[in-house]
Each structure stands twice: as structure tokens, then as C-alpha cells.
Amino acid sequence: MTGQDVPPSFTLAYVPGVTPTKWVRLWKERLPEVALTLLQVPAADAAAAVRDGKADAVLLRLPFDRTGLHAIPLYTETTVVVVPKDHSAALAEELSTEDLVDGVVLHPLDDTLDWDGPPGQPAFHRPATTADAVELVAAGVGLLVVPQSLARLHHRRDLTYRPFPDAPESRVALSWVEDETTDLVEQLIGIIRGRTVNSTRGPAPTPKQEPKPDKRKTPQAKPPRRGAPSGGKRGKPGKPRRK
Numbered sequence: 001m002t003g004q005d006v007p008p009s010f011t012l013a014y015v016p017g018v019t020p021t022k023w024v025r026l027w028k029e030r031l032p033e034v035a036l037t038l039l040q041v042p043a044a045d046a047a048a049a050v051r052d053g054k055a056d057a058v059l060l061r062l063p064f065d066r067t068g069l070h071a072i073p074l075y076t077e078t079t080v081v082v083v084p085k086d087h088s089a090a091l092a093e094e095l096s097t098e099d100l101v102d103g104v105v106l107h108p109l110d111d112t113l114d115w116d117g118p119p120g121q122p123a124f125h126r127p128a129t130t131a132d133a134v135e136l137v138a139a140g141v142g143l144l145v146v147p148q149s150l151a152r153l154h155h156r157r158d159l160t161y162r163p164f165p166d167a168p169e170s171r172v173a174l175s176w177v178e179d180e181t182t183d184l185v186e187q188l189i190g191i192i193r194g195r196t197v198n199s200t201r202g203p204a205p206t207p208k209q210e211p212k213p214d215k216r217k218t219p220q221a222k223p224p225r226r227g228a229p230s231g232g233k234r235g236k237p238g239k240p241r242r243k
Helices: 021-030 043-051 130-138 148-153 184-191
Strands: 009-014 035-040 055-063 070-075 079-084 143-146 161-162 171-177
Touching: 009 184, 021 035, 021 043, 021 184, 043 055, 043 070, 043 143, 043 171, 055 070, 079 130, 079 148, 130 143, 130 161, 143 148
Parallel strands: 009 035, 009 055
Antiparallel strands: 055 171, 070 171, 079 143, 079 161
């Protein structure tokens, strides 16, 4: 099989918590001839996935090292506190920094929030992953502040979560290598941004113009004015001749 015979394909990487299901469905509807492969990567390795050529594009969280990469912010996630269902914090509709000041708040090494550290009292050690931190919350060791998508991803029946507006928000972005903005990348951008099938990034097609009327037609002669001789100018009335 020659290079021209190889069917086109596209690899989209994504970090845990990001759900590209809707965009994948639209891709299959619009580009059924292009195989789309999904690749889940750890948050710490997301940017490297496109730099190393493992993926054509990646859905990841800001901030990250954007050297040599394009990035389009897509949406902002709600930040929540994961707590045991029987914890007093679960009684509140939302939590503030003051609500956490006396409790232990876990800070996993793969934390995705852009801050120096969570409020409250630090744990004796930092869990390696968010998944490990969730297990510690279930064991009653402490609480955890994460984007809502990660709270849903690691959902347990004995845990719940509450909004925490005092914490930084997590923003999800689409990123790819600067020099590799291919037609397929443009197609993905259009799908994610909600463009229709007929929309385009290029100049709009020239509208079809209706044929203009032919101005060279012979104009119709104006009817003579009343009292004027046909075919000539109307003269001044003269005096009648005497016979």
C-alpha cells in the first residue's frame, strides 16, 4: 500500500474529566472517511502528546507550557469541594475558604488548579494522583478541591461535592503544534466551536447575482402633447388672415 492509499486518520488526546463524546459523534457524521482515535493522557503529559507526535491535537487544562503550541480556550469548569456525605460541609449549598480553614485539604501532585495550594490545613503528604486523593477523602483523611468534571469522574456513593467559588477556575482548551494547522485540525475546531457543515473560515462564496435588465433596448417614443402637430414642434399661434 502506497502513501496515497493509506486512509486518513486523526488522533485526539484528552485529559481525565474532559468528555469529547459529542464532538466525536459530529466528527463521524461529517468526516466518516477519516478515522478518529481517542487517546486519554495524564494531565502532566498532555502537551507532550502533541509535541511528540502521539496526537494531532489535545484537549487539556490551562495553564500549561504553550511553547510552540496553539491553544484555544473552550470553556471554564466549576470548582467544587469533594466531601463525605456524612460530613457537616455536605449540608451547605456552597463552601467558602472560611468553611475549610480548620480542616485538612488534600493537594495531589497532579492538581489541575492554578494556585500555590488549597486552603485549610495541609496533609502529612501529597497524594500522587487525584484518584488517590478521592480514596483518602472517602477514608475521612481530608477534603479535596477539584474541577467538577473530575469530581464526577471519580464519583463514589459515599461522597458528594459542593461548589467552591473562592478557588481558581479550571479552563479547558484545545491545543496543537503551531506549524501543523492542517485541514483536519480546522475541521475539529469548527466542530468544537459549533460551526455548521456549510460554514467556512475562508471568504464567503460570491452570491449568485440575478441578470441585470438590458439597458440597450430602444426607448419607447413619448406620445405627442395635446394640440401639437404630429411629428413637429408646437408653434406659436398666429393671427388669422383677412380674406
